[in-house]
Amino acid sequence: MLTRSGEQAAVSIFLLIVACSRLHANKARTPTSVPFDPNLEEGLMESWHENRARKPPPRSRRFFIIVKFIRSRPFFVNTAALLFALIFSIALGAVYISPNNVLRILVEQIPGLDILPDWPDAFATIILRVRLPHSVLIMITGAALAGSGAAYQGLFRNPLADPYVIGVASGAGLGAVAAMALHWPENLLGYYWIPVGAFIGALLTILVVYSLARVGGLVPLTTLILAGVAVGTFTSSLTSFLMLNSDDRIHRALSFLLGGGTMSGWQPVLASLPYMALGVILLILCGHRLNVLQFGEEQAQQLGVSVERTKILIIVTASLTTAVAVSFSGVIGFIGLIVPHLVRMIWGADYRRLIPLSILGGSTALLLADVLARIVLAPQILPVGIVTALAGTPFFLWILRRAKSEVFW
Amino acid sequence: MNHFTISDLSVAYQTVQVLDRISLQVAPGEILALIGPNGAGKSTLVRAVSGVVKIKQGIVSYGGCDMTQLSPPERARILGVVPQAQPVGGAFTVEQTVLLGRTAYMNWLGQASPADLEAVHWAMEKTRIEHLAQRRNAELSGGEQQRVLLARALAQKTAVLLLDEPTNHLDLRHQVNFLSLVKDLAQQENLAVMMALHDLNQVSMYADRVALLVDGCLLALGSPAEVLTEKNLHTAYQTRVQILSDIDGYPPLILPRRA
Structure with missing residues (x-):
């Protein structure tokens, strides 16, 4: 019963997204014409002409109102979705708590x-010690991935940029693993060092990828992905090498991290x-600077942006947020690709x-992916990275196909 | 009166000298046309003056203030550039695009103040693109795109306006409309306009003064009648031309002869 209604919800969400993104297109296009049939009778011809003249094409009224509401109140819709996803994610698990x-x-x-507590004591413990910190960490990770994905896409003016695709996530993973191998976190202070390592790894990777992929003043799609894959594979293998040479405790934690699992607890x-x-x-x-950069570096400079400084700011920021995501949740792909795209559409x-909408939407998306990861093969818990990759790869290919005739880009 | 002055300007890419000691001046309300064969350095001059390309030596100044020392936002409040129309920023609406002209006046969050919005609407009204405000750039025709870029530069509220071959890719009607619009704006708003152009007849019709560039050097500078001579044009373009100067109601027209 539960999966059944879940399916329906998924289908209607998908339809809504498609409808929302079509609204732009309909404004520009001429009304869709009805194919001409010479055998039609006179009266029917009139209605054919009427049909041709009518715009926009007929659509269910209630559906239209929902679509309009979603499009006109982005922050409300995203915050509400995030809250629902959060409650849902806390409620589900080995023990269902309503x-x-x-x-x-x-x-x-x-x-x-x-409030007079009328629930078992264990519920409060489960929620506060286990599920809430897990969900909050998932939220932070999703927000960081989607935010940095949006920033990378804007910086490279490339719809396929994503911390995972361009190899930065792998670089951050290497940095995090190196930090853990050097000094396993014993207390909270120890945990603070992991993102620093991940940040250095991310920054070095993006600089290498950027300089490899840059042709003239542009970063073309093909070279960006090639450079990202090459550098990402290289850093992943370095990470595996580090793991093989580390002691057993770290080994287990790290292999968990690589598949996109999360650490537990509040620390x-x-x-x-x-x-x-x-x-x-x-x-x-x-x-705003990303907006200006969409018109090319030369025009950005002429409009009054210090281009070099701005690029450094964006690279540092996006690498920092990628590092936050990877440090405690491992390498999770495609959230940084899908979410900014949907938001843009x-x-x-x-x-x-x-950017702020991607941050909200990224939290929601990863929370939902995490819920899926926990219930699909329950009681076994899948790494959330598997779910995002399964959902993300078709999406990636779809963008790759339509990248040539980008309307939204 | 504040003049826009370029003095002794040289630009080099690595060791190749691209511009060699260019000196010229544009008065407010005046249109100076930059002409010359492909690769003569017209675009480089526009890019050097607007701070995109590094200057090797020389001074660019407005009203006695040295512009080479200014930060990008400070420069963008004095000098606006209309680039050649390129397929960029297709997802932005026309209004958002014109608002980007106010970048130099905005805070770090990029919030538009009432003054910004007023400048945007003024610029869209002047260029007659108000009806396109909510359309996306990708949906516009070439002529409309070029007017959007002009509006964006106007919204910068600068005293100097540079245009880099703005009539490329435009049809006859849009070429004429666009250049007339620039001419009117230069006079109404007292803008010092420097415009790179290819079509010599357009130069003859719209420019107050002409600078002829050849291989990075200034070959001639003066009124259209002084610069657009058979001798100068033959030196510059290696092509024989005939100047028709006795047609009623027209400035001198330039006709190329068969090679």
Whole structure:
């Protein structure tokens, strides 16, 4: 029963997304014509002409209102979706806790609010010690991946840029693993060092990929992906090498990380929060500059942007957020590719909106992917990276096919 | 009066001298046309003056203020550039594109102030693209795109306007409309306009003064009648031309002869 309604929900969400993205296109295109049939009678011909003249094409009214609402209130829709996904993600697991109880347990934590606890004590422990930190970490990771993906796409003016595809995630993974191999985190302070290692790894990788992929003033699609794959494979194999030569405890943790699993408990969350906060602020500051950069570096300079400085700011910011994501959740692909694309299709290309919306949408998307990863083969838990890769690869190929005639780009 | 002055400007790519000691001046309200064969350095001059290409020596100044020392936003408040129309930024709406002209006035968040919005609407009104405001750049025709880029430069509210071969790829009607628009704007807004052009008859019709560049050097500078002579054009283009100067209601027209 549950999977059945889940299926329906997935289908209707997909239809909504398609409808939202079509709204732009319909404005420009002439109304779709009905194929001409010479055998039609006179009366029918009239209605044929009427049909031709009518625009936009008829559409279910209720559906249209929902689409319009989604398009006109991006922040409300995204925040609401994120909250639902969060509650849903906390509620599901080996023990099902109803969303109602989840909400009340969370509200009870706010000092000054006393709710008579009528749930088993174990529920509160499960939620506060296990599920909430896990979900929050997933949220942070999704937000960081989608935010940095949007920034990379804007920087390279390339619809296929994504921290995973261009190899930066693998580089950050190598940095994180190196940091852990050097100094296994014993306390919170130890955890703070992992993103630093990941950041250095990410930054070095992006500089190498960038200089390899750059042809003249542009970063063409093909060279970017080739360079990303080459450098990404190289850093992944270095990571595997490090793992083979590390002791057993690290070995287990790292192989978990590589498949895109997450660490547990509150310490990774606390360790990633300051980096994430800085990353989000910097990403939002990049918004307008990314808009200007879409017109090419020369025009950006003439419009009053210090191009070189701006590029460094964007690279540092995107690498920082990628590092936050990879440090505690491993290498998760395609969230940084899919989410900014969907946001761009529905709410347009303005990076001042695209970036914060991608951050919200990335959290939601990864939370949902994580829920799927936990329930598909329950009680076995899949690494969330497998789910995003399964969903992301067809999407990647679809973008690759239509990249030539980009309407939204 | 504040003149836009280029003095002794040289630019080199590695060891190749691309521009060699160019000196010229543009007065407010005046259109100076840059002409010369392909590769003579017209585009390089536009790029050097707008800070995209590094200057080897020389001074670019406006009203006595040395522009080579300014930061990009400071320069963008004095000098606006209309580039050749390229298929970029297709996903942005016309209004968003014109708003980018206000970049030099915005804060770090890129929020538009009332003054910014006013400048955007003024620029769209002047270039007659208000009805296109919510259209996407990818949906526009070449003539419309070029007017959007002009509006974006106008929104910068600069005293100097540079145009790099703006009538390329435009049909006859749009060429004439666009150049007339630039001419009117130069006079109404007292803009100092420097425009690279290929069509010599357009130069003769719209330019107040002409600078003829050949191999990075300034071959001639003066009124269209002084610069557009059979001798100068033969030196520059290696092509024989005939100047028709006695047609009623027209400035001198230039006709190439068969090779």
